[in-house]
Amino acid sequence: xxxxxxxxxxxxxxxxxxxxxxxxxxxxxxxxxxxxxxxxxxxxxxxxxxxxxxxxxxxxxxxxxxxxxxxxxxxxxxxxxxxxxxxxxxxxxxxxxxxxxxxxxxxxxxxxxxxxxxxxxxxxxxxxxxxxxxxxxxxxxxxxxxxxxxxxxxxxxxxxxxxxxxxxxxxxxxxxxxxxxxxxxxxxxxxxxxxxxxxxxxxxxxxxxxxxxxxxxxxxxxxxxxxxxxxxxxxxxxxxxxxxxxxxxxxxxxxxxxxxxxxxxxxxxxxxxxxxxxxxxxxxxxxxxxxxxxxxxxxxxxxxxxxxxxxxxxxx
Numbered sequence: 001x002x003x004x005x006x007x008x009x010x011x012x013x014x015x016x017x018x019x020x021x022x023x024x025x026x027x028x029x030x031x032x033x034x035x036x037x038x039x040x041x042x043x044x045x046x047x048x049x050x051x052x053x054x055x056x057x058x059x060x061x062x063x064x065x066x067x068x069x070x071x072x073x074x075x076x077x078x079x080x081x082x083x084x085x086x087x088x089x090x091x092x093x094x095x096x097x098x099x100x101x102x103x104x105x106x107x108x109x110x111x112x113x114x115x116x117x118x119x120x121x122x123x124x125x126x127x128x129x130x131x132x133x134x135x136x137x138x139x140x141x142x143x144x145x146x147x148x149x150x151x152x153x154x155x156x157x158x159x160x161x162x163x164x165x166x167x168x169x170x171x172x173x174x175x176x177x178x179x180x181x182x183x184x185x186x187x188x189x190x191x192x193x194x195x196x197x198x199x200x201x202x203x204x205x206x207x208x209x210x211x212x213x214x215x216x217x218x219x220x221x222x223x224x225x226x227x228x229x230x231x232x233x234x235x236x237x238x239x240x241x242x243x244x245x246x247x248x249x250x251x252x253x254x255x256x257x258x259x260x261x262x263x264x265x266x267x268x269x270x271x272x273x274x275x276x277x278x279x280x281x282x283x284x285x286x287x288x289x290x291x292x293x294x295x296x297x298x299x300x301x302x303x304x305x306x307x308x309x310x311x312x313x314x315x316x
Contacts, residue, residue, distance in 0.1 A: 011078040011107075013190050014040045014060070016097070017085075019048060021152060022112065022186075025179055026081055029187025037191050042073060064093040070100035077104060079190050082135075083112040086251040088124075094131040098138050108141045108194040110186060115148040115175065115203060117273045122265055124258035141194035147182045148175035148205040148274070151294045154218070157248060159306035165218055166229045167211020168236040169266045175205025176214065178289035181280045188283055205277045206288040214291060221295025222302065233264045 013030060017023030018041040030039040041052050044063040052059035062073040064084070074080075080101050084090035094111075101109060113128040120126050135142045154160065182204055189197045209217065215228030237260060239245040247256045265271050280288040295302055 010036060010038045011191075011193060012038045012040055012058075012076055013079045013081065014042055014062075014074065014077045015081045016042055016062070016064070017081075017083040018042050018059075019045070020083070022083060022179060022183060023081070025183030026186045026190070029183050030191060033187065033191045040077065064097065065089065067096045067100065070097060071104065074100055074104035074106060077101070077106050079108040079110070079193060080106050081110050081112070081186060081190055084131075086255045088127070088252065088254040090124075091127050091130065095134055098131075098135055098140070102138045102140055106140055108143075108190075108198070109135055109138075110143050110145065110190050110197075111135055112145050112147070112186065115146045115205065115274060122258060122261045124255055125262065141198040143189050143194075143197045143200045143202065145182065145186055145189070146201060146203040147177045148203075149177065150179055150182075151176050151289070151291055152179045152298075154295070154302050155298070155305045160218060160222070160226055160302060161306040163225060164227050164229050165211065165215040166231065167214070168231045168233055168263050169211065170230060170232055171210050171212075172266050172269060172272070173208045173210040173213070174266065175208045175274065175276060176291050177204045177206050178294045180294075181206065181288045185280055185283055202279050202283070203274060203277045204279050205274060206280065207291055208276050209291070217291040218295050218302075221292040222299055223296075233260065233267050236260070236263060 015023050015027050015030070018027055027039055027041060030037055038058065041049075041057055041059040042062040043049050043052075043059070044061070044065075046061055049059045049061045060073040061069060063069045080097075082094065082097065084093055098109065111132060113132055114120075114125045116125050116129055118129060120129055132144050158166065185202060185204065189200075189202070207217075211230045212228040215226045219226035236245065240260070247259075251259070262271075280286070289297070
């Protein structure tokens with residue numbers, strides 16, 4: 001090699017939540033850019049970490065509930081994808097990992113947040129905004145991702161059951177975003193790094209629709225009739241109290257109560273501060289997935305998700 005040539009180090013990107021739905025998709029996107037970045041997987045499951053290593057992947061053990069695991073996991077990491085679970089513990093977990101990342105010399109943090117306006121009163125949205133302020137004060141370059149309502153909630157917390165799509169926000173609308181599009185934006189921002197994306201806020205909301213409108217699009221994607229059952233937060237709370245609707249076990253009680261507050265505020269029209277965005281297309285040059293196309297693409301999974309015959313609550 002010519003002495004004047006330099007080998008540029010590929011930035012090492014640590015992805016939190018590498019086993020989760022979003023984390024897996026972010027990792028997959030980054031793997032497609034392996035000529036320019038190095039992906040580092042993480043898990044709180046040691047067996048999973050060892051399995052990744054046997055496959056030739058770079059992986060570290062990191063438990064957000066155990067800050068003593070952070071320093072070793074962050075050695076040599078240049079960029080961090082920060083995503084947290086559905087628990088109030090996300091506040092101190094985020095604070096601790098940001099501190100550790102700062103001490104470790106991480107150069108760029110990309111945080112997966114919420115679709116807020118900076119003055120949220122719903123608790124779990126306020127927690128995310130506090131985390132964002134803390135990141136911004138850390139001295140590390142940052143970018144925030146603000147997805148609205150995930151299309152893959154249809155696979156978990158808002159399934160189509162017996163041809164019915166339940167909507168507890170009356171006539172109010174939300175902005176739907178495909179998880180693949182969110183992950184693609186996250187991977188691109190992480191790969192391109194702070195030179196292009198430091199201090200940027202990216203809102204992701206492809207289609208703004210209410211329950212009846214969404215039901216029509218879901219039905220078109222499935223190729224069958226889907227009826228939008230439009231209800232109120234009071235009716236949702238009554239069903240939760242009666243045990244007819246249950247939160248997934250991954251969502252702890254304090255976080256679940258906050259999600260009910262999000263439903264109430266959406267119903268009351270307090271969250272009508274954002275419409276459809278062009279973020280995905282602006283960054284990638286591609287058209288985003290519409291709800292109809294996403295449902296058609298994932299038809300079998302959407303159909304299977306409602307097979308249990310039980311309904312759950314909505315995620316924001």
